[in-house]
Amino acid sequence: MNNGSNHVSNTALIVALGNMHSGIQYAWEIAVIREAEAEIYKAFVKCGYGAYFDAARKVFEAMLPLRHLALSRAIENVGYINLLEFASGYDPRGTIFAGDPRQHVVETDLSGMIRIKQALIKQLVGLRPNHRFIAADATSAISICRTTKLLPEGPIAMACAGLLAYLPDEKKNAFIGSVKQVIRRRPGSVLFATSQDFITTHDMKTWREGELGRALFAVMAHLSGQDFYPFPDTAAIEDFLRGHGLSYNRRKQLDLVPGYGQSLEPGLQEKLSSGEIWTIGQFV
Numbered sequence: 001m002n003n004g005s006n007h008v009s010n011t012a013l014i015v016a017l018g019n020m021h022s023g024i025q026y027a028w029e030i031a032v033i034r035e036a037e038a039e040i041y042k043a044f045v046k047c048g049y050g051a052y053f054d055a056a057r058k059v060f061e062a063m064l065p066l067r068h069l070a071l072s073r074a075i076e077n078v079g080y081i082n083l084l085e086f087a088s089g090y091d092p093r094g095t096i097f098a099g100d101p102r103q104h105v106v107e108t109d110l111s112g113m114i115r116i117k118q119a120l121i122k123q124l125v126g127l128r129p130n131h132r133f134i135a136a137d138a139t140s141a142i143s144i145c146r147t148t149k150l151l152p153e154g155p156i157a158m159a160c161a162g163l164l165a166y167l168p169d170e171k172k173n174a175f176i177g178s179v180k181q182v183i184r185r186r187p188g189s190v191l192f193a194t195s196q197d198f199i200t201t202h203d204m205k206t207w208r209e210g211e212l213g214r215a216l217f218a219v220m221a222h223l224s225g226q227d228f229y230p231f232p233d234t235a236a237i238e239d240f241l242r243g244h245g246l247s248y249n250r251r252k253q254l255d256l257v258p259g260y261g262q263s264l265e266p267g268l269q270e271k272l273s274s275g276e277i278w279t280i281g282q283f284v
């Protein structure tokens with residue numbers, strides 16, 4: 001996925017497609033401008049899974065808006081004025097938060113991607129002084145610490161969705177190293193991440209038991225140019241965080257967004273019920 005800083009992610013287009021009809025502000029416009037529907041359909045056809053596009057889309061439309069909304073709610077609940085988003089892709093959260101002039105937002109992604117995002121948001125809402133777009137590799141503590149200087153004093157809410165699962169172990173460690181540097185410089189800062197970042201070998205096996213799951217993973221691998229790097233199991237995730245001196249708590253995404261998904265088919269509701277938001281920091 002991150003093969004060169006100019007690389008533009010196409011996996012982010014899957015999220016854009018999933019959020020398209022969610023009612024999330026700017027999501028529809030972003031998906032239309034980036035032609036997410038046509039691009040993702042092409043990828044399914046190319047991988048030989050064209051017949052699964054509609055079913056896959058239903059899964060994306062159920063899971064991805066919940067992930068976005070739950071992460072945003074967790075960030076709002078902490079009540080900080082500073083937001084630093086890692087690997088923001090096409091997610092409109094930064095633009096939504098920056099609509100409140102009291103908020104300060106720095107969005108980061110690899111350089112090719114963040115340039116596209118900045119141009120897109122300029123076209124949609126114009127550029128705002130409280131919303132910055134910075135090219136930064138999330139696994140580079142130096143780049144990340146530089147970006148924090150753009151935010152006013154005080155703790156920072158950091159956000160990460162759909163990045164960690166693509167990073168091999170040494171990059172996962174480097175990413176958490178960046179997060180720790182931010183926490184050290186800005187005490188009270190926390191990282192909000194999603195359970196889709198902390199994917200385990202068991203999760204992948206379960207998904208791949210069905211043809212639809214195999215289609216989803218094949219298309220994601222095609223778009224990103226790589227497969228996921230799952231954690232062996234939940235205990236390994238806990239060890240990983242504790243090993244870095246970090247503590248965490250976990251909340252169900254559905255508890256953060258009450259009423260979400262009530263009209264969905266039972267199979268999809270069940271898939272949503274495993275989604276969580278992890279709040280990671282140095283808690284006493």
Ligand SMILES: C[S@@+](CC[C@H](N)C(=O)[O-])C[C@H]1O[C@@H](n2cnc3c(N)ncnc32)[C@H](O)[C@@H]1O
Pocket residue numbers: 001002007008009011012015016086087088089090091108109110113136137138139160161162163166
């Ligand atoms: C699946 S997309 C998720 C985008 C967004 N967070 C969302 O939920 O819509 C993954 C994103 O990670 C970015 N990315 C990949 N490697 C990265 C790295 N080392 N540092 C920063 N961003 C990275 C990609 O450019 C892409 O935008």
